[in-house]
Amino acid sequence: MAPHSDHPRPDRPGPDRPRLDLTGRTAVVTGGVRGVGLGITRAFLAAGADVVAVARHEPDDLPEVDGRRARFAALDVRDPDAAEAFAGGLDRVDVLVNNAGGTPFGPLADGDVRRHIKIIELNLISALVMSRAVRPRMTAGGSIIMIGSVSGVRPSPGTAAYGAAKAGLASLATSLAVEWAPEIRVNTVTLGMVRTESSHLHYGGEDGIAAVAGTVPLGRLADPAEVGAACVFLASPLAGYVSGSSLLLHGGGERPAFLDAATVNRD
Numbered sequence: 001m002a003p004h005s006d007h008p009r010p011d012r013p014g015p016d017r018p019r020l021d022l023t024g025r026t027a028v029v030t031g032g033v034r035g036v037g038l039g040i041t042r043a044f045l046a047a048g049a050d051v052v053a054v055a056r057h058e059p060d061d062l063p064e065v066d067g068r069r070a071r072f073a074a075l076d077v078r079d080p081d082a083a084e085a086f087a088g089g090l091d092r093v094d095v096l097v098n099n100a101g102g103t104p105f106g107p108l109a110d111g112d113v114r115r116h117i118k119i120i121e122l123n124l125i126s127a128l129v130m131s132r133a134v135r136p137r138m139t140a141g142g143s144i145i146m147i148g149s150v151s152g153v154r155p156s157p158g159t160a161a162y163g164a165a166k167a168g169l170a171s172l173a174t175s176l177a178v179e180w181a182p183e184i185r186v187n188t189v190t191l192g193m194v195r196t197e198s199s200h201l202h203y204g205g206e207d208g209i210a211a212v213a214g215t216v217p218l219g220r221l222a223d224p225a226e227v228g229a230a231c232v233f234l235a236s237p238l239a240g241y242v243s244g245s246s247l248l249l250h251g252g253g254e255r256p257a258f259l260d261a262a263t264v265n266r267d
Helices: 035-046 080-088 113-137 160-179 199-203 206-213 224-235 257-261
Strands: 026-030 050-055 071-074 093-098 138-149 184-191 246-249
Touching: 026 035, 026 113, 035 050, 035 093, 035 224, 080 113, 093 113, 093 224, 113 138, 113 160, 138 160, 138 224, 160 184, 184 224, 199 206, 224 246
Parallel strands: 026 050, 026 093, 050 071, 093 138, 138 184, 184 246
Antiparallel strands: none
């Protein structure tokens, strides 16, 4: 889907939008060729970083910003041996963004249990695998960023395995922030709803997306470019003392249901 036209694109710096400069740094973005990951890849390219976008299947077109194109690496990020081989082929890594993830809707009691286990593997185990594999190649001052979800900090009915994985991801980040300090900073960007090319699968057509956006205090879903901007900030020197933290990127969260259920007139 096209980006919103009513707010600036964070990956398109202008005179009134200074750009953080990550020139000379190498960023690895898992799931970096579509959806949220594509926004992250573009943001790092716009900041001057060399980007390796990792996914299982190569896209038709690799992400490009201002004539600078990401490199692509085909990889199953859940496979420890494959991840080690991938990392061994890199000269250095300054930033790792563990973005690969996602889930279809499905109550936990439905379907094959292996399906739910695979969701946990994709959303949690892959980040553990990639972080371990990349660490020996990561320079001092490196940054690892986990892409979390509000599903990990509130009930997640219909996506219970996903919510559990994202809760574990946040815990993994805080633990690694202690274990790997001071050389490597580890943080989480905890996402609310983001508008991507697959939003209609979760929320319906434009009417459904608009209705869901109406539940967000800022009145819209996030743009993938805004997720990318948050990641670039966390990877930059401006966040040099930020580690073990979670940056909530959810537009103000959700209006508490009890306010709508209450009979008291609050207008």
